[in-house]
Amino acid sequence: MTSDENIFDLLGVGFGPSNLALAIALQERGAGLSARFLEARAQFAWHPDMMIPGADMQVSFLKDLVSQRNPQSPYSFVAYLHAKGRLGRFINRKTFFPSRVEFNDYLVWVAGQMPVCTYDRKVVGIEPEWQGKRISALTVIAQDGAQRLYRERGRNLILATGGKPRWPAPFAALRDDPRVVHSGDYLSRALPRLRSGMRVAVIGSGQSGAEIFEDLAARPEAPMIDLVLRRTALRPSDDTPFVNEIFDPAGTDRFHARPEDERRRALTDLAATNYSVADGDLIAALYDRLYEQSVTGEDRLRLHPEHGVTEVQGHGSTLELTLTGPQGPYKIAADLVILATGYERAITAEMLGELAPYWTGEAPDRTYRLPMAPEVGPAIFVQGFSEATHGLSDTLLSVLALRAQELADSLVKCSQTARRTQSHSLAAE
Ligand SMILES: Cc1cc2nc3c(=O)[nH]c(=O)nc-3n(C[C@H](O)[C@H](O)[C@H](O)COP(=O)(O)OP(=O)(O)OC[C@H]3O[C@@H](n4cnc5c(N)ncnc54)[C@H](O)[C@@H]3O)c2cc1C
Structure with a gap:
C-alpha cells in the first residue's frame, strides 16, 4: 500500500x-x-x-x-x-x-x-x-x-x-586530466593553474571562448593564448529586433506549430542568435588587442580560424594539439586547454x-x-x-x-x- x-x-x-x-x-x-x-x-x-x-x-x-x-x-x-x-x-x-x-x-x-x-x-x-x-x-x-x-x-x-559540458572526441581520454578544463569550470579549475608565460589553448569561438580569451589576455600572468575556431572568423550574435522576435513567448507557439523539417530549418537559419557567436563589443575589443600586438611586434595571442583539433598527445607536462584545416595539419603546444565547446x-x-x-x-x-x-x-x-x-x-x-x-x-x-x-x-x- x-x-x-x-x-x-x-x-x-x-x-x-x-x-x-x-x-x-x-x-x-x-x-x-x-x-x-x-x-x-x-x-x-x-x-x-x-x-x-x-x-x-x-x-x-x-x-x-x-x-x-x-x-x-x-x-x-x-x-x-x-x-x-x-x-x-x-x-x-x-x-x-x-x-x-x-x-x-x-x-x-x-x-x-x-x-x-x-x-x-x-x-x-x-x-x-x-x-x-x-x-x-x-x-x-x-x-x-x-x-x-x-x-x-x-x-x-x-x-x-x-x-x-560538451567534451570533444579528441579529448575523450583526458576527462580527468587537470590540464583540460571545460569553460563551466573556468574560474575554479583553470585560473588556479595559470602561471606566468604559460601556453593556453582555448577551443571554441562562442561567447564563452571569446570571454575567456579576453580575460586571459588581460591577466598579469601574460599567458601565450591560442584560440582555435572552426569558423572563418569570430562572428557577432544577431540580436537585431526582427530576429529577436523568435524569443518572444508567442514565438514558442508559432515554432511548435510548424512541421518538423521547417523547425529544423529555422533552428539552422537562426543559430547565429545563440551558437558559436559572441557580442559585437567583445569581438571589437579582441580585434583591438590583436591590432595592438601587431604594432608592438608581440606574438602572444594567436587565432587559428577554420581549424579544429583532431588529435591530442601528452608530452611530459605539455599537451600537443594537432590542428586540421586549410593551413594544416600542424601542431601547437599547450600547458592548459580550455574547452569552450558548449553544452x-x-x-x-x-x-x-x-x-x-x-x-x-x-x-x-x-x-x-x-x-x-x-x-x-x-x-x-x-x-x-x-x-x-x-x-x-x-x-x-x-x-x-x-x-x-x-x-x-x-x-x-x-x-x-x-x-x-x-x-x-x-x-x-
Ligand atoms: C556562462 C553562461 C552565460 C549565460 N548567459 C545567458 C544570458 O545572458 N541570457 C540567457 O538567456 N541565457 C544565458 N545562458 C543560458 C543558460 O542556460 C540560462 O541562462 C539558464 O542558466 C538556464 O537555466 P536552467 O535552470 O534551465 O539551467 P541551469 O542554470 O544549468 O541550472 C540547472 C541546475 O540543476 C542542477 N543540477 C544538475 N543536475 C542535478 C542533479 N542530478 N541533482 C540536483 N541538481 C542538479 C545544477 O547544479 C544547476 O544548478 C548562459 C549560459 C552560460 C553557460
Missing part, C-alpha cells in the same frame, strides 16, 4: 533559473501545491565559474524571472534593484543589460526568499512506486556532499538540470532513472510533459530540453516567466487528478 503522507505534489530536480521561476509562479498563482526542489550545489549559484569580471547579460533585465508574466511581482529585477537601493543609479546607466555578476546576485536574492529548495542534494536515482499495475508516485534518491542518501516522494516530477541538452536514461523504460522516446509535448507509457500516473515535465520542438529560446532566460506559468497551470491539473486517483485507490483498499 502507498501511504498518502510525506509526499509532495511536485518534486523538482535542479534549482537553476528555470525551476526558480516555476517556484515563484506556483507561489504567485496560489497553487496550493506542496513542492520540493533538490539542488546539487551547496547554495544557489548561476554558472558561478563564468562570473568573469566585465561580462554582461545577453538579454534585457525585463526578461527576468517574472516581469513578462507579472510586472507587479515582488521578485522582478526592478524590485531587486529597489530593495538594494540601486534603482536610481541603475537607471542612470541607461542600459538594459546588467552585468552577469549583478544578475546572479538578483537570482540569489530571489532564491533566498523561496524556502522550497533543499541544497546539497544531487539526485542520483528515481524509483517508481507501484499500486497494483500502475505507477502511482515516485521516489527520488539524492546524495549530499558526504555521500549520504536521502529519499523524497512525489506525485509529479520536473527535471530542469541544465546542460552537460549538450538531451533527455537521457540516466536522468530518468528507473522510469527510463517507460518513456516512449518521444519529445516533450507543447506543455513540456514527457510522453510516458500508460501505466505511469505521475506527470514528468522538463525545462530546457525542448529546443528542437519549442525553439531557440528553450534553453535561455527569455521564456522563463511565461513557461513557468504554463507549467504551474498544468501541474495544478495533474496534482488534482493524482490526488483523486490516489484517494480512490486508498478507499478501495
Whole structure:
C-alpha cells in the first residue's frame, strides 16, 4: 500500500533559473501545491565559474524571472534593484543589460526568499512506486556532499538540470586530466593553474571562448593564448529586433506549430542568435588587442580560424594539439586547454532513472510533459530540453516567466487528478 503522507505534489530536480521561476509562479498563482526542489550545489549559484569580471547579460533585465508574466511581482529585477537601493543609479546607466555578476546576485536574492529548495542534494536515482499495475508516485534518491542518501516522494516530477559540458572526441581520454578544463569550470579549475608565460589553448569561438580569451589576455600572468575556431572568423550574435522576435513567448507557439523539417530549418537559419557567436563589443575589443600586438611586434595571442583539433598527445607536462584545416595539419603546444565547446541538452536514461523504460522516446509535448507509457500516473515535465520542438529560446532566460506559468497551470491539473486517483485507490483498499 502507498501511504498518502510525506509526499509532495511536485518534486523538482535542479534549482537553476528555470525551476526558480516555476517556484515563484506556483507561489504567485496560489497553487496550493506542496513542492520540493533538490539542488546539487551547496547554495544557489548561476554558472558561478563564468562570473568573469566585465561580462554582461545577453538579454534585457525585463526578461527576468517574472516581469513578462507579472510586472507587479515582488521578485522582478526592478524590485531587486529597489530593495538594494540601486534603482536610481541603475537607471542612470541607461542600459538594459546588467552585468552577469549583478544578475546572479538578483537570482540569489530571489532564491533566498523561496524556502522550497533543499541544497546539497544531487539526485542520483528515481524509483517508481507501484499500486497494483500502475505507477502511482515516485521516489527520488539524492546524495549530499558526504555521500549520504536521502529519499523524497512525489506525485509529479520536473527535471530542469541544465546542460552537460560538451567534451570533444579528441579529448575523450583526458576527462580527468587537470590540464583540460571545460569553460563551466573556468574560474575554479583553470585560473588556479595559470602561471606566468604559460601556453593556453582555448577551443571554441562562442561567447564563452571569446570571454575567456579576453580575460586571459588581460591577466598579469601574460599567458601565450591560442584560440582555435572552426569558423572563418569570430562572428557577432544577431540580436537585431526582427530576429529577436523568435524569443518572444508567442514565438514558442508559432515554432511548435510548424512541421518538423521547417523547425529544423529555422533552428539552422537562426543559430547565429545563440551558437558559436559572441557580442559585437567583445569581438571589437579582441580585434583591438590583436591590432595592438601587431604594432608592438608581440606574438602572444594567436587565432587559428577554420581549424579544429583532431588529435591530442601528452608530452611530459605539455599537451600537443594537432590542428586540421586549410593551413594544416600542424601542431601547437599547450600547458592548459580550455574547452569552450558548449553544452549538450538531451533527455537521457540516466536522468530518468528507473522510469527510463517507460518513456516512449518521444519529445516533450507543447506543455513540456514527457510522453510516458500508460501505466505511469505521475506527470514528468522538463525545462530546457525542448529546443528542437519549442525553439531557440528553450534553453535561455527569455521564456522563463511565461513557461513557468504554463507549467504551474498544468501541474495544478495533474496534482488534482493524482490526488483523486490516489484517494480512490486508498478507499478501495
Ligand atoms: C556562462 C553562461 C552565460 C549565460 N548567459 C545567458 C544570458 O545572458 N541570457 C540567457 O538567456 N541565457 C544565458 N545562458 C543560458 C543558460 O542556460 C540560462 O541562462 C539558464 O542558466 C538556464 O537555466 P536552467 O535552470 O534551465 O539551467 P541551469 O542554470 O544549468 O541550472 C540547472 C541546475 O540543476 C542542477 N543540477 C544538475 N543536475 C542535478 C542533479 N542530478 N541533482 C540536483 N541538481 C542538479 C545544477 O547544479 C544547476 O544548478 C548562459 C549560459 C552560460 C553557460
